[in-house]
Amino acid sequence: xxxxxxxxxxxxxxxxxxxxxxxxxxxxxxxxxxxxxxxxxxxxxxxxxxxxxxxxxxxxxxxxxxxxxxxxxxxxxxxxxxxxxxxxxxxxxxxxxxxxxxxxxxxxxxxxxxxxxxxxxxxxxxxxxxxxxxxxxxxxxxxxxxxxxxxxxxxxxxxxxxxxxxxxxxxxxxxxxxxxxxxxxxxxxxxxxxxxxxxxxxxxxxxxxxxxxxxxxxxxxxxxxxxxxxxxxxxxxxxxxxxxxxxxxxxxxxxxxxxxxxxxxxxxxxxxxxxxxxxxxxxxxxxxxxxxxxxxxxxxxxxxxxxxxxxxxxxxxxxxxxxxxxxxxxxxxxxxxxxxxxxxxxxxxxxxxxxxxxxxxxxxxxxxxxxxxxxxxxxxxx
Numbered sequence: 001x002x003x004x005x006x007x008x009x010x011x012x013x014x015x016x017x018x019x020x021x022x023x024x025x026x027x028x029x030x031x032x033x034x035x036x037x038x039x040x041x042x043x044x045x046x047x048x049x050x051x052x053x054x055x056x057x058x059x060x061x062x063x064x065x066x067x068x069x070x071x072x073x074x075x076x077x078x079x080x081x082x083x084x085x086x087x088x089x090x091x092x093x094x095x096x097x098x099x100x101x102x103x104x105x106x107x108x109x110x111x112x113x114x115x116x117x118x119x120x121x122x123x124x125x126x127x128x129x130x131x132x133x134x135x136x137x138x139x140x141x142x143x144x145x146x147x148x149x150x151x152x153x154x155x156x157x158x159x160x161x162x163x164x165x166x167x168x169x170x171x172x173x174x175x176x177x178x179x180x181x182x183x184x185x186x187x188x189x190x191x192x193x194x195x196x197x198x199x200x201x202x203x204x205x206x207x208x209x210x211x212x213x214x215x216x217x218x219x220x221x222x223x224x225x226x227x228x229x230x231x232x233x234x235x236x237x238x239x240x241x242x243x244x245x246x247x248x249x250x251x252x253x254x255x256x257x258x259x260x261x262x263x264x265x266x267x268x269x270x271x272x273x274x275x276x277x278x279x280x281x282x283x284x285x286x287x288x289x290x291x292x293x294x295x296x297x298x299x300x301x302x303x304x305x306x307x308x309x310x311x312x313x314x315x316x317x318x319x320x321x322x323x324x325x326x327x328x329x330x331x332x333x334x335x336x337x338x339x340x341x342x343x344x345x346x347x348x349x350x351x352x353x354x355x356x357x358x359x360x361x362x363x364x365x366x367x368x369x370x371x372x373x374x375x376x377x378x379x380x381x382x
Contacts, residue, residue: 003284005037005291006362018358022342028369031344033168033319035235035360039273040284043234046276047269059268061088068278069243073228077200079215087244087255090266091237092198095227095244095255097123098263099194100160102254103225104129108159111191113145115321115349117168120196130157133350136170141313143170143321147181154185160192161185163213166199166316169349169356173208173315176216183213183220192251193224198242201233201285204293205315214245221247225255232317233285234277235360241266241274292318295359295366302370306377318360325353329380339376341369 011019018032038044062068066083073079089095100123104110110124114133124131134153136143163182165174174182186193193213200210214224224246231240246252259265299320303311308326324332324346332355333345346354359366 001041001283003041003287005288006364008362008365009036009038011036025340027337027340027342028365028372029342030358030361030366030369031342031356033232033317033344033358033360034237035318035358036362036365037235037288037360039235040277040281042280042284043236043273043276046272047239050269050272056268059271061265062271062275065271065275066243068275072278073212073245077210077212077215079212081245082247085245085247085252087246087252087259088266089227089242089244089255089259090264090270091231091240092196092227092229092242093119094258094263095225095242096120096162096194096196097126098255098258099225099227099244100124100127100129100162102257103192103194103251104159107157109155109157111153111158111161113162113164113167115169115346115351115354116162116164117196118348118350120162120164121350123162132158136167138312142172142315143167143312144172144174144178145182147178150182150185151189154189154191158189158191160194163193163195165195165197165213166203166210168196168199168317169319169321169344169354170312171314171317171319171321173203173205173210176211179211179213180216183216186223187219191223193220195224195226197226197228198232199317200228201230202289202292202318203316204289204296205313208315210316212245214247218247223248223251225251230274230277230281233288234273234281236273236277239267239269239273241270292360295361295363296320298363298366299357299359299370302374306374309377318358320357320359322355322357323353324355327353327377327380335380336373336376339372339379341372341376 066086110131214221226245229242231237310323344356
């Protein structure tokens with residue numbers, strides 16, 4: 001089947017967070033991380049069929065959901081997971097907050113990469129729990145943790161280390177050897193791991209392969225909670241669900257603590273969408289990846305002509321982490337917004353001299369966005 005990702009999708013009346021913030025203004029919104037593509041036809045057909053049933057009562061996870069997830073993980077990541085290790089959650093974000101809250105106590109300390117998806121940091125702030133940010137370094141055009149210096153960030157009361165792989169916002173896919181260095185530190189210091197791997201299915205670089213950190217060996221698995229979802233990959237975050245994988249029964253019980261209390265179970269549409277994507281979505285996903293590679297390469301080529309902006313290699317996701325430090329502009333986000341281009345401000349990731357651009361959109365709109373970025377830069381150089 002052929003899928004056309006160039007077809008414009010009008011989201012102006014869809015209650016979209018991303019599009020509604022600038023409704024009525026001449027602004028191209030490339031900030032919040034969802035895509036401007038329709039979900040796979042198989043998912044839309046399954047949802048339509050479910051709606052035709054006309055009954056939307058209380059529901060539970062399908063009996064084969066966990067086994068279907070386990071089969072998917074084995075097929076795509078060569079990771080053998082017992083279905084009983086899987087805890088169904090409404091979102092990865094709820095899983096992050098649960099992990100921080102339930103795997104630590106108020107006197108303990110957490111390690112957090114920086115920059116990183118802001119909810120990893122906010123989960124610590126709202127704990128409230130003490131945390132130390134581990135600054136990422138640019139090595140060989142990839143944003144990576146300072147592997148040789150990781151131990152210097154550890155404290156005697158460090159209990160939990162948060163990881164984001166593939167990395168958001170940097171787009172790095174960590175290698176097995178890199179993950180082993182991280183895991184070995186955690187094992188040596190008896191630190192638990194919570195790994196946000198929601199972008200696992202969006203690896204763009206064909207020389208890269210996503211490796212769940214818990215799949216490295218059983219010792220690592222027993223100290224790890226892995227958070228995953230198909231919401232980003234198949235573009236249904238508004239109705240999706242997530243899951244935690246925890247081989248260790250104690251960690252698994254901790255991740256179940258808030259269910260039915262402060263965290264609701266997913267809705268029936270989430271079950272329908274996820275089950276369908278697991279079973280029938282792969283052809284669409286492969287076509288999506290091909291289109292996103294083209295968008296990534298287009299953005300990279302345009303940035304090359306926009307000195308002094310730089311862009312490191314984006315190995316995964318549909319997010320470009322643009323370095324504006326050499327621009328010597330106090331607020332790059334405000335500059336681009338003044339020219340009608342809304343990006344995620346780097347300040348959200350504790351890196352105010354960067355911006356994050358969502359290239360999960362039609363290429364024609366992306367071209368307009370890059371033209372506006374060029375105009376913004378030209379205004380500074382005049």
